[in-house]
Amino acid sequence: MLAASHGHVLPWRKSSRSSSNGACVEVAAMPRSVHVRDSKDPDGPMLTVGHEAWTHLIGVVSDGRIAR
Helix, strand or coil, rough: CEECCEEEEEEEEECCCCCCCCCEEEEECCHHHHHHHCCCCCCEEEEEECCHHHHHHHHHHHHHCCCC
16 A cells, blocks of 8 residues: 655555454555554554664564563
8 A cells, every 4th residue: 555655655564464453553664764654544643763763673572572
């Protein structure tokens, strides 16, 4: 799914492990940042972080340092 943000078209994707109830996030990786949004509200707010912060977050979640 694509959505425009600040004049850019974002290539949104979600995990293949997402459930069918819509309770997931979508991610769009761009050259300078990673955007995250709620799949249930594609026109709502999105979180934008740099690649270093995104990599750190993924590592923390993967290591179990953040509980679900």
